[in-house]
Amino acid sequence: MAKLSLNMDEYLPLRDVVFHALRRAILTGELVPGERLMEIHLAQQLGVSRTPVREAIHKLELEGLVSMIPRKGAMVAEISEHGLKDVLEVRRALDAFCAELACERMNDEEKERLKEAYEAFAKATETKDTTVIAKADVDFHDIIINSTGNERLISTINNLAEQIYRYRFEYLKDESIHKGLIAEHKMLMDAIFSKNIEEAKRAASTHIDNQEKSILSQIHFKD
């Protein structure tokens, strides 16, 4: 059984502390898809009462990381191959849209940071540490997404990204794709810098296409 722990440093409502703890456990694979989440059990493990645990689980359900059946209980959400394709189809459209907006809206300071993030990612791939690589990749894309200045777009994309984070993490372990990823980042970045909207959209779209291919070739789905 996973050994969950709470970070009590932050002064937040317990439900949020529990939420972050569970969320992290799910995204890192500590809690695997299909695993049941029982309130009393988790509450005892975390040293709190059922109430904040319930509220955290409900929040995770709304985020799509947990699926619940009334009067039955909650379990870590599984994603089917079809569900993964659906998520990526929406992401492809929204990432392309982000790229378009970034061409129009990214300011100089952000461009500078994007260039740094690009280089940081290239460097990260040399470490062979998947956690470091994943973080560098997120950093790079976050700069682009945030440059749109559209909070709703940002949160929508982040929610979609969260759905597949667990699977994307797996595919980043394949070192053979790193070179291609760096090249794709460069294409996207250069297109944004030169405000070439069509090229930026194509680069963003291709980037998702390749992710999909890699994930599907590596992960085996049950249904």
Place this chain on the structure above:
Amino acid sequence: MAKLSLNMDEYLPLRDVVFHALRRAILTGELVPGERLMEIHLAQQLGVSRTPVREAIHKLELEGLVSMIPRKGAMVAEISEHGLKDVLEVRRALDAFCAELACERMNDEEKERLKEAYEAFAKATETKDTTVIAKADVDFHDIIINSTGNERLISTINNLAEQIYRYRFEYLKDESIHKGLIAEHKMLMDAIFSKNIEEAKRAASTHIDNQEKSILSQIHFKD
């Protein structure tokens, strides 16, 4: 004070019954933006305890209809002009994408239903009943959205639509725009029938543009 009531017919967890009651009250304007939602108060009004009310409020917060401040309480979410533009910007992109997918994926049965829905909307505008008109409009667009077959896309768009439902309801009251809406529906429908992707995307985009103009001209925002 609004007189909320519960529909106990359905055999659902109380939290869901309360959720639907509050959601409906917010979307219809019975509960106005900025109004505080106090747990004990609502619980007494609805004849339940605080627990299901709390859970319903949290769910509404995640849906974006309620905003909460820890240890302070919850209130019906207000949307700023900027927030509205953000929502519509994402919807524009996703509706155009839906139109594109609809061109490729809509089957004959759905096309038939779309045609019926188009005519039902035209007929609905004659009733001058905003509720009827709004429903007919939703029906028309739902057929297009559902024809994509992408559950994630459907739920994402529905969530965005919900954010602005209250405001869209207002603008549908303006009869002078009805003729234009019908024409826009026809353009979108015909483009889908003829599988003209570029035209469909343009029609969907224009449809949102006009909504934005109408809403902004009619609603006065505080900030």
Place this chain on the structure above:
DNA sequence: ATGCTGTGTATTGTATACAATGTACTATAT
């Protein structure tokens, strides 16, 4: 052996009690 029924247990759903916190108001000192 198989299917049905009843009972017990585990778990979620709901209510309520108690703790912590934030806000408004009052009294007091300057």
Place this chain on the structure above:
DNA sequence: ATATAGTACATTGTATACAATACACAGCAT
């Protein structure tokens, strides 16, 4: 008169008690 501290109250946060439900298993009948 104004600012500040303190206190009372309203409200949310958390824990726990109780109710309802679902599931598993045993016992019985066929």
